[in-house]
């Protein structure tokens with residue numbers, strides 16, 4: 718299959734060893750792990766923007782969501798469809814070739830909206846409009862998961878990333894909008910976003926999911942609609958109740 722010049726990620730998704738692998742980012746996996754313990758409504762809907770070759774889409778579909786995967790890479794979406802079929806979740810995944818800036822996101826519609834490193838692939842002047850559509854498309858119990866590359870990334874044209882000697886990603890040229898410190902968090906706490914932050918982190922991490930080893934600077938956000946206090950988050954899932962003290966002694970005395 719030949720590489721259309723318009724698809725920057727064609728080679729990465731066309732390889733036998735498909736870029737980004739099958740494991741979602743650790744932060745998304747942690748969310749899915751907690752969320753799935755709470756059971757899932759059979760009709761739960763998720764939107765994966767900039768879905769790539771589908772590591773997040775597939776994890777969501779395998780967790781029971783009906784997922785719409787949007788990307789400008791037709792090859793990436795083909796890989797998603799192939800893998801979804803292979804894993805027996807083809808009926809829960811629909812793919813849509815579209816620029817996220819043009820994709821119409823229905824208001825108040827999705828249970829989960831994901832954007833794993835896509836807001837940084839659109840120019841800064843468009844990213845905020847895409848963000849507004851994303852948060853607007855969340856339902857009352859909606860969950861938002863967003864990752865972006867930050868100016869800490871060694872591929873960043875500005876400090877501190879540009880002063881970092883760590884290796885840069887093979888796909889760094891596709892990142893046109895490195896987020897500044899706190900930028901993603903500040904969007905999330907704007908009143909019009911109507912979100913409550915459950916988890917926010919800015920960090921450096923090594924990436925072994927494609928090409929030669931390289932480092933990334935990331936901001937990672939997990940948020941819910943304000944007013945929503947999901948029982949799957951934190952206590953008791955992350956901090957399970959301990960057995961009462963001396964329960965072992967009590968049990969043994971009953972034997």
Ligand SMILES: C[S@@+](CC[C@H](N)C(=O)[O-])C[C@H]1O[C@@H](n2cnc3c(N)ncnc32)[C@H](O)[C@@H]1O
Nearest residue numbers: 737767768769788789790815816817833834838
């Ligand atoms: C770094 S990859 C991440 C893929 C996937 N989210 C993951 O984490 O495995 C960025 C993806 O965003 C897509 N992308 C970039 N600009 C886009 C746009 N304007 N509209 C839709 N997708 C876009 C690329 O084709 C690519 O698949």
